[in-house]
Amino acid sequence: MNVNLSSPVFLVKGxxxxxxxxxxxxxxxxxxxxxxxxxLLAELSVADHALEDGGYTIGxxxxxxxxxxxxxxxxxxxxxxxxxxxxxxxxxxxxxxxSDPLATTSLVLVWEKDPRPxxxxxxxxxxxxxxxxxxxxxxxxxxxxxxxxxxxxxxxxERISDSSLKFDPAARRTLVDHLGSDVGRLPALxxxxxxxxxxxxxxxxxxxxxxxxxxxxxxPWDLTDAIxxxxxxxxxxxxxxxxxxxxxxxxxILATLSNHYLRMIRLDDPDIRSDKExxxxxxxxxxxxxxxxxxxxxRRLGSDRMAEFASLLAQADLDLHGAKAWPPELVIEVLVxxxxxxxxxxxxxxxx
Numbered sequence: 001m002n003v004n005l006s007s008p009v010f011l012v013k014g015x016x017x018x019x020x021x022x023x024x025x026x027x028x029x030x031x032x033x034x035x036x037x038x039x040l041l042a043e044l045s046v047a048d049h050a051l052e053d054g055g056y057t058i059g060x061x062x063x064x065x066x067x068x069x070x071x072x073x074x075x076x077x078x079x080x081x082x083x084x085x086x087x088x089x090x091x092x093x094x095x096x097x098x099s100d101p102l103a104t105t106s107l108v109l110v111w112e113k114d115p116r117p118x119x120x121x122x123x124x125x126x127x128x129x130x131x132x133x134x135x136x137x138x139x140x141x142x143x144x145x146x147x148x149x150x151x152x153x154x155x156x157x158e159r160i161s162d163s164s165l166k167f168d169p170a171a172r173r174t175l176v177d178h179l180g181s182d183v184g185r186l187p188a189l190x191x192x193x194x195x196x197x198x199x200x201x202x203x204x205x206x207x208x209x210x211x212x213x214x215x216x217x218x219x220p221w222d223l224t225d226a227i228x229x230x231x232x233x234x235x236x237x238x239x240x241x242x243x244x245x246x247x248x249x250x251x252x253i254l255a256t257l258s259n260h261y262l263r264m265i266r267l268d269d270p271d272i273r274s275d276k277e278x279x280x281x282x283x284x285x286x287x288x289x290x291x292x293x294x295x296x297x298x299r300r301l302g303s304d305r306m307a308e309f310a311s312l313l314a315q316a317d318l319d320l321h322g323a324k325a326w327p328p329e330l331v332i333e334v335l336v337x338x339x340x341x342x343x344x345x346x347x348x349x350x351x352x
Contacts, residue, residue, distance in 0.1 A: 005030055007106070007140045009140075010107070010109065010139060011126065011130075011140070012108065012109070012110050013110075013141070015145040016145070017184070018184035019145075019183070024110050039072065040069070040072060040074065041078060042078070044061060044064060044078065046081045048060050059093065064077045065077050065097055066097065066102055075105050076106045077105055078110070079108065080110050080112060081115060082110055083112055083114070083123050084113075090127075092129070094133070095129050098133040098139070101137055155183065159186055160190070163190050164194055165190075165193055165202075165203050166201065168203070168205075170205040171203050171208055175189075175208060175212075180222075180245065223257075224260045226340065227336060229340075229343070230344025235336050236337060239332065239336050249328070250329060253332050254320060254335070261306065261309050264298040265298070265310060267295050268306060269281075275288040278295040309339060313335070316334075319331045320332070
């Protein structure tokens with residue numbers, strides 16, 4: 001992490017808790033340098049700004065930021081779960097403080113949601129007023145999110161390249177393929193491999209395979225792409241990774257498949273001739289790529305095959321809710337195999 005360490009405030013956010021935690025640890029280590037953590041660092045948690053009525057006050061954060069250092073010439077204030085101050089009113093005192101921040105304080109805001117049960121279900125966005133105040137104060141926003149698709153692949157490649165180990169091309173592919181979208185496991189896995197082989201060692205795919213553990217989760221479109229391509233064994237492999245590595249319940253996977261084919265069914269209309277028209281029907285804004293994909297699928301499958309798919313999905317829904325005395329995993333495996341197999345025959349028919 002290369003940031004301006006003299007900035008008065010740092011906002012660290014991200015979509016993966018593990019990666020976010022690593023970024024915070026790295027930032028704090030840089031801010032501390034060789035100084036004593038116990039003398040410089042003041043850490044505030046939810047308990048420090050919680051009120052008796054269940055709400056929060058940002059007062060302790062501002063007070064800590066305005067406190068002069070007792071030892072040395074600077075002070076680091078680390079605020080966990082700062083996302084509890086996600087409204088304009090809640091963060092107003094902090095915005096005011098940032099208009100003239102104390103030069104001896106390095107304020108680190110970790111944008112995590114409320115960890116207590118029945119509170120924030122997802123991490124809210126950072127208020128615009130707070131972002132503007134941070135920018136105006138010369139602060140730094142660190143986004144640790146690995147992204148998706150090409151951005152995620154690039155993130156993985158960059159972190160692998162930063163490792164002290166030298167991965168050959170096959171080892172890189174094995175590592176990326178194994179992790180899938182479960183990228184939060186990469187830092188710990190790299191640390192294990194570095195401790196086993198030592199800095200500067202060149203490693204191959206067979207070298208790292210014993211330490212990989214369970215295959216990571218994959219994106220939902222990996223499953224639908226494999227099914228649409230008629231790849232039965234590949235579809236079942238992706239499905240297994242979603243259920244085991246990603247801990248996804250069969251009902252969640254059924255919802256993904258139902259939405260995927262429902263889009264195609266809605267586009268089964270000869271009057272829909274373009275990607276733009278398809279996007280309008282589906283209510284998709286921005287890129288028309290998802291609409292194009294659904295429209296191509298509808299044309300490839302045809303009305304009769306899509307009706308058959310709708311029947312398979314409906315029966316699987318009933319079976320998952322008790323109509324058949326099968327384990328849920330078996331129900332969804334059979335469904336995926338049937339969909340992929342029928343897609344293979346549909347693709348073969350469309351080429352004739």
